[in-house]
Amino acid sequence: xxxATLPARAADFPRARAVLARGDRxxxxxxxxxxxxxxxxxxxxxxxxxxxxxxxxxxxxxxxLTTSTWxxxxxxxGAVPFLYGTLLSSLLALAVAVPLGIAAAIFLAELAxxxxxxxxxxxxxxxxxxxxxxxxxWGIFVLxxxxxxxxxPALGSTLGFLPLFQGPPYGVGMLAAGIILAIMIVPYITAVxxxxxxxxxxxxxxxxxxxxxTRWETTRMAVLRYARPGLVGxxxxxxxxxxxxxxxxxxxxxxxxxxxxxxxxPGYTMASVIAxxxxxxxxxxxxxxxxxxGLLLFVVTVIVNGLARLLVWxxxxxxxxxxx
Amino acid sequence: MNPRRRRxxxxxxxxxxxxxxxxxxxxxxxxxxxxxxxxxxxxxIDFFTRLPKPVGEVGGGMANAIVGSIILVGLAAVLGVxxxxxxxxxxxxxxxxxxxxxxxxxxxxxxxxxxxxxGLFVYALLVLPMRRFSALAGAAALAMIMxxxxxxxxEEMVRxxxxxxxxxxxxxxxPQWxxxxRVVLPTARAGIVTGVMVALARVAGETAPLLFTAFxxxxxxxxxxxxxxxxxxxxxAYAIAPxxxxxxxxxAGALVLIVLVFLVSLTARLxxxxxxxxxx
Numbered sequence: 001x002x003x004a005t006l007p008a009r010a011a012d013f014p015r016a017r018a019v020l021a022r023g024d025r026x027x028x029x030x031x032x033x034x035x036x037x038x039x040x041x042x043x044x045x046x047x048x049x050x051x052x053x054x055x056x057x058x059x060x061x062x063x064x065l066t067t068s069t070w071x072x073x074x075x076x077x078g079a080v081p082f083l084y085g086t087l088l089s090s091l092l093a094l095a096v097a098v099p100l101g102i103a104a105a106i107f108l109a110e111l112a113x114x115x116x117x118x119x120x121x122x123x124x125x126x127x128x129x130x131x132x133x134x135x136x137x138w139g140i141f142v143l144x145x146x147x148x149x150x151x152x153p154a155l156g157s158t159l160g161f162l163p164l165f166q167g168p169p170y171g172v173g174m175l176a177a178g179i180i181l182a183i184m185i186v187p188y189i190t191a192v193x194x195x196x197x198x199x200x201x202x203x204x205x206x207x208x209x210x211x212x213x214t215r216w217e218t219t220r221m222a223v224l225r226y227a228r229p230g231l232v233g234x235x236x237x238x239x240x241x242x243x244x245x246x247x248x249x250x251x252x253x254x255x256x257x258x259x260x261x262x263x264x265x266p267g268y269t270m271a272s273v274i275a276x277x278x279x280x281x282x283x284x285x286x287x288x289x290x291x292x293x294g295l296l297l298f299v300v301t302v303i304v305n306g307l308a309r310l311l312v313w314x315x316x317x318x319x320x321x322x323x324x
Numbered sequence: 325m326n327p328r329r330r331r332x333x334x335x336x337x338x339x340x341x342x343x344x345x346x347x348x349x350x351x352x353x354x355x356x357x358x359x360x361x362x363x364x365x366x367x368x369i370d371f372f373t374r375l376p377k378p379v380g381e382v383g384g385g386m387a388n389a390i391v392g393s394i395i396l397v398g399l400a401a402v403l404g405v406x407x408x409x410x411x412x413x414x415x416x417x418x419x420x421x422x423x424x425x426x427x428x429x430x431x432x433x434x435x436x437x438x439x440x441x442x443g444l445f446v447y448a449l450l451v452l453p454m455r456r457f458s459a460l461a462g463a464a465a466l467a468m469i470m471x472x473x474x475x476x477x478x479e480e481m482v483r484x485x486x487x488x489x490x491x492x493x494x495x496x497x498x499p500q501w502x503x504x505x506r507v508v509l510p511t512a513r514a515g516i517v518t519g520v521m522v523a524l525a526r527v528a529g530e531t532a533p534l535l536f537t538a539f540x541x542x543x544x545x546x547x548x549x550x551x552x553x554x555x556x557x558x559x560x561a562y563a564i565a566p567x568x569x570x571x572x573x574x575x576a577g578a579l580v581l582i583v584l585v586f587l588v589s590l591t592a593r594l595x596x597x598x599x600x601x602x603x604x
Binding site: 020021023024026027028030031032033034035036037038039041042044045048049052099100101103104106107108111112120122123124125126127129130131132133134135136137138140141142183186187190214215216217219237240241243244245246247251271274275278279290291294297298301302304305306308309 | 330331333334337338340341342343344345347348349351352354355358359362407410411413414415417418420423424426427429430431432433434435436437438439440441442444445447448449468471472475499500501502504525526528529530531532535536539556559560563564571574575578581582585586589593
């Protein structure tokens with residue numbers, strides 16, 4: 001922001017110009033202050049949590065990441081079951097949501113008739129607006145019973161030879177968490193992928209159509225290839241959401257700190273254990289262990305999101321913002 | 325390749341992508357249908373006017389949670405919106421070399437930070453020094469979630485303001501700050517309001533960051549330095565409790581929450597559509 005565009009004769013009135021410039025300088029300071037506050041919040045989260053987590057880091061070191069006993073009474077804390085639960089539930093969600101979300105984005109950006117794009121786009125945005133706790137409520141009372149009485153027995157009897165589908169059907173558990181997460185992150189993948197696809201220059205499409213490609217061939221060869229970094233970014237953004245999603249997962253995953261291969265078994269995630277135990281944690285070391293879990297979550301999501309943004313910006317530019 | 329096969333593949337992929345789009349929005353319809361089915365029967369006057377009954381007694385309502393949510397979201401807006409809009413103006417107008425890029429990047433990063441982590445941060449920042457859970461802490465957590473959303477939409481909207489308007493105002497001898505406050509921001513107002521409403525809709529449904537900041541309360545609002553009830557917290561507490569009457573009220577609460585969130589999102593959307601159309 002400069003004062004280069006002041007009226008041409010302003011130079012003849014040095015006093016007036018000084019007054020104007022002073023106002024602008026102050027204004028710029030206020031704006032900078034606002035932007036710096038945002039920077040300070042992010043740095044503050046990192047520094048504050050590092051300090052609070054330090055007792056646990058010092059007490060357990062790398063064992064925190066490699067052992068799986070979580071015993072508040074004995075003050076032994078190993079995060080493996082939570083790391084495992086967070087990763088598995090998120091990957092499960094991605095496995096369902098990525099093909100679905102990108103296909104829906106292709107439909108919305110490339111193939112759908114124009115009159116249909118607005119309404120469907122609006123509805124996918126509404127899915128993203130549903131609060132997490134409402135998904136959780138639906139998960140407890142609709143999805144979990146559905147899984148317990150129909151889907152899990154069916155999977156068990158057909159694919160039960162795989163260790164993934166063995167064990168008693170509780171309803172709540174890893175599978176329920178993965179499905180709920182998938183439903184929740186699909187709209188993010190669709191929204192970001194759609195923006196990325198729309199940012200692909202039309203010359204790409206025209207070139208492919210001109211040499212006789214069908215719509216789908218155009219999409220596959222000229223559009224998707226061009227948009228690939230952005231699509232990877234969209235998937236990473238969704239992964240970031242899934243890793244940190246708390247309420248809905250807490251309500252359906254079963255909250256048992258175990259490492260089980262079966263998707264039917266209950267699990268636990270990093271965000272859920274913080275949500276469930278932080279307010280009741282009594283000893284300082286217990287609190288520090290939970291904060292360390294939060295710090296890990298923060299660092300991982302910052303890396304995943306940072307990477308995602310850079311990739312999405314590469315296709316669309318930083319200013320073409322994706323509304324969430 | 326055989327042209328018939330190519331046409332077939334084209335048809336097939338178009339159909340598949342349409343199916344995927346439908347599958348994406350199907351859960352919304354299912355959830356909404358269930359909320360209506362389960363929640364509508366539990367909604368009555370008591371729900372909006374009464375406090376929760378003690379454990380074991382049937383009846384009562386969530387009036388305190390509804391009021392609490394309004395207070396929390398309102399206070400969060402007071403804290404987060406001015407800061408967010410100023411940050412947005414800075415991102416759009418500044419010619420500084422590094423800070424705009426850094427702030428924009430961190431805004432997007434902050435937007436992706438799990439809300440439970442923000443709850444942990446505010447716990448250390450406000451709850452520990454004050455030695456109690458409080459409405460203020462809950463609102464601060466929500467404000468931090470609003471901040472990046474408001475900042476980024478404001479930036480986008482300020483950028484949409486035509487340069488000719490700025491130049492005209494500057495040519496009249498207005499200082500830069502007046503141009504921004506009197507010309508640029510009023511022109512971008514509708515878009516900025518939309519961004520704010522999107523942010524409000526998002527934080528109104530947040531539960532995780534309130535768990536150990538606002539904490540919840542079974543009584544009316546008792547001051548900014550006291551724990552306060554919130555609709556999402558109450559839904560969560562009732563959903564995982566073992567009482568049928570509480571489950572019924574959780575559905576009712578969820579229905580109220582989702583209707584509020586949808587109304588706000590819908591208004592926001594209609595407002596931008598009209599405005600952006602008019603500006604072009």
